[in-house]
Amino acid sequence: MPTTDEKKLTLDAVIVGAGFAGLYMLYRLRGLGLSAGVFEAGKGVGGTWYWNRYPGARCDVESMDYSYSFSDELQQEWRWTERYSAQPEILKYINHVADRFDLRRDITLETRVTSAVFDEAASRWTVRTDRGHDISAQFCIMATGCLSSTQEPKFERLESFTGKWYHTGRWPHEGVDFTGQRVGVIGTGSSAIQSIPIIAAQAKRLFVFQRTPNYSVPAHNAPLDPEYEKIVKANYAEFRRQARESRVGFVMEKNDASALEVAPDVRAREYETRWKRGGLGFSSTFNDILFNQAANQTAADFFGAKIRSIVRDPVVADTLTPKTYPLGTKRLCVDTNYYATFNRDNVTLVDLRKTPIERITPDGLRTSKQDYQLDSIVFAIGFDAMTGALLAVDIRGRGGRTLRDKWAEGPKTYLGLSMAGFPNLFTITGPGSPSVLSNMIVSIEQHADWIADCIDYLRTNGRRSIEAMADAENEWVQHVNDVGHMTLYPQANSWYMGANIPGKPRIFMPYIGGVGVYRQRCDEVTAKGYEGFTLA
Ligand code: NAP
Numbered sequence: 001m002p003t004t005d006e007k008k009l010t011l012d013a014v015i016v017g018a019g020f021a022g023l024y025m026l027y028r029l030r031g032l033g034l035s036a037g038v039f040e041a042g043k044g045v046g047g048t049w050y051w052n053r054y055p056g057a058r059c060d061v062e063s064m065d066y067s068y069s070f071s072d073e074l075q076q077e078w079r080w081t082e083r084y085s086a087q088p089e090i091l092k093y094i095n096h097v098a099d100r101f102d103l104r105r106d107i108t109l110e111t112r113v114t115s116a117v118f119d120e121a122a123s124r125w126t127v128r129t130d131r132g133h134d135i136s137a138q139f140c141i142m143a144t145g146c147l148s149s150t151q152e153p154k155f156e157r158l159e160s161f162t163g164k165w166y167h168t169g170r171w172p173h174e175g176v177d178f179t180g181q182r183v184g185v186i187g188t189g190s191s192a193i194q195s196i197p198i199i200a201a202q203a204k205r206l207f208v209f210q211r212t213p214n215y216s217v218p219a220h221n222a223p224l225d226p227e228y229e230k231i232v233k234a235n236y237a238e239f240r241r242q243a244r245e246s247r248v249g250f251v252m253e254k255n256d257a258s259a260l261e262v263a264p265d266v267r268a269r270e271y272e273t274r275w276k277r278g279g280l281g282f283s284s285t286f287n288d289i290l291f292n293q294a295a296n297q298t299a300a301d302f303f304g305a306k307i308r309s310i311v312r313d314p315v316v317a318d319t320l321t322p323k324t325y326p327l328g329t330k331r332l333c334v335d336t337n338y339y340a341t342f343n344r345d346n347v348t349l350v351d352l353r354k355t356p357i358e359r360i361t362p363d364g365l366r367t368s369k370q371d372y373q374l375d376s377i378v379f380a381i382g383f384d385a386m387t388g389a390l391l392a393v394d395i396r397g398r399g400g401r402t403l404r405d406k407w408a409e410g411p412k413t414y415l416g417l418s419m420a421g422f423p424n425l426f427t428i429t430g431p432g433s434p435s436v437l438s439n440m441i442v443s444i445e446q447h448a449d450w451i452a453d454c455i456d457y458l459r460t461n462g463r464r465s466i467e468a469m470a471d472a473e474n475e476w477v478q479h480v481n482d483v484g485h486m487t488l489y490p491q492a493n494s495w496y497m498g499a500n501i502p503g504k505p506r507i508f509m510p511y512i513g514g515v516g517v518y519r520q521r522c523d524e525v526t527a528k529g530y531e532g533f534t535l536a
Helices: 020-031 070-079 087-100 189-203 226-234 236-245 264-277 280-284 291-309 313-318 442-461 471-486 517-528
Strands: 006-016 036-039 113-119 124-129 136-140 164-167 183-187 205-208 215-220 333-335 345-351 357-361 364-367 370-371 376-381 393-398 425-427 466-468 533-535
Touching: 006 020, 006 113, 020 087, 020 442, 070 236, 070 264, 124 226, 183 189, 183 364, 183 370, 189 236, 189 333, 189 376, 215 264, 226 236, 236 442, 236 517, 264 280, 264 291, 313 345, 357 533, 442 517, 466 471
Parallel strands: 006 036, 006 136, 113 393, 136 425, 164 376, 183 205, 183 376, 205 345, 215 333
Antiparallel strands: 113 124, 124 136, 357 364, 364 370, 466 533
8 A cells, every 4th residue: 555645545455444353354465465455543553452441451262262373473472471361462462463464554543434435337435534535445344343332421411520531442541540539430341340350459439330230250360371372382273273163263161961951069060160260161161051041040040159159248249140131141251359349348339220320410420319429430331332333434335325224223244244235345243243252363364364265256257346145145134133042142131232222223233153153154155156145
């Protein structure tokens, strides 16, 4: 890509976003000899790991799994320091990758893509940015991330607050020192659960405003065991193969037994073992936890007992215990000292179900019961997940139809990769693919590889465009929905269901058929000459 300030550009491909997905996509397209440009709103590369700098931000997937597999030299040479990597280390890794593979020369930072419009006559996309770029590209690839569009805090009178407020997903780069402060954290999802213990240790007082309690499993984070690292590195190819063929993009110990068929003492022992091991594997302790309400209840009961054993005040313990949705149907959280933090004298849990927030005040916030004096408010209220970042760009396909219009009743894609009416537009880890139910890097690499191979196929076969057929798309949407409804997931008011954003259609958005099964399906589509697509 030209390194000048030139704004009118002609490229083979525009890639939107410079996170893990955008970087690897660029690497692949360059390898094919395409001219590709990445446009990124942030001042640096890293996507989710660039923005989410809140205290305690850490990946819930283990370091040896949560890394690129495309370069053996990279995976052999890079050394992770902890079992679960913290945000600064992951950001350092992404920057290392950008330098190591000389990617920066094709990345334009601090530039937000505002629109992408398909020109039917030319069969090309016109992509515009907030810095005046006007780019003509054959392909437009959305690498915008599933959890990048933050949910804006819409609390009455927020503008009257005289203290400082922060969103976990847009944390200040210089960090925040809460020493001596009265802090309020609103929300108790993964971001809150990671940051609360650290803020509690720093602040004078911490008020946690909880609307819905979450299930959180201990991380048992530790320095990475050098023996484990050695074993994985000696067998990395096989380790990665198993991850690609697994259900969630990393190997979790499976148990083919039903929670309801084993004796109560065996069941309790299994849960205890998983709890001690820590991490996301807890929800696969038995094969029916995510499918059968009664099985799920046994896991939830174990959880309730655990919380009661950690949290000294029984009322607080009860408030922290989820009761309104099955375990695992909202993203399981992984923590370090979360529940124990509520034993601290300076921490107060406020149950918003009983006393909702009425409004923000100049010096804090008011619930239906009382005023809280706060110096800072942390909004850990999540994201307009999966569709938010895509719909933030004014995308117009055939006949000028907007993506917003096409998705008015919920996202519709073929394989989570492409859409009828939007030729040569690809979505990396789009809705309808395993994405957020998987190790994102495994899913990102699979999608970027599929897209690169597809573009290569088009070029070597003298084709100009590829477009999903409406029938294939409808069948896929139905399949995603059917499989989702075989599980307990749709019962929760989760961001998977779009339920966290007022007015958003209630649809189970990711594909839960499993990473390995999904990959096979994509490969079959390719093998059958792009079955379900029209090539022109
Ligand atoms: P989240 O899971 O959507 O949690 C948002 C929290 O804010 C929920 O407790 C929600 O309550 C609450 N909330 C939202 N609006 C509110 C309002 N108006 N008033 C009061 N409470 C409100 O968001 P997140 O914690 O940022 O996590 C999002 C996802 O990012 C995670 O599920 C995970 O996939 C990913 N993530 C991963 C990691 C990791 O790998 N370590 C870390 C952080 C995030 P309700 O439940 O009642 O809506």
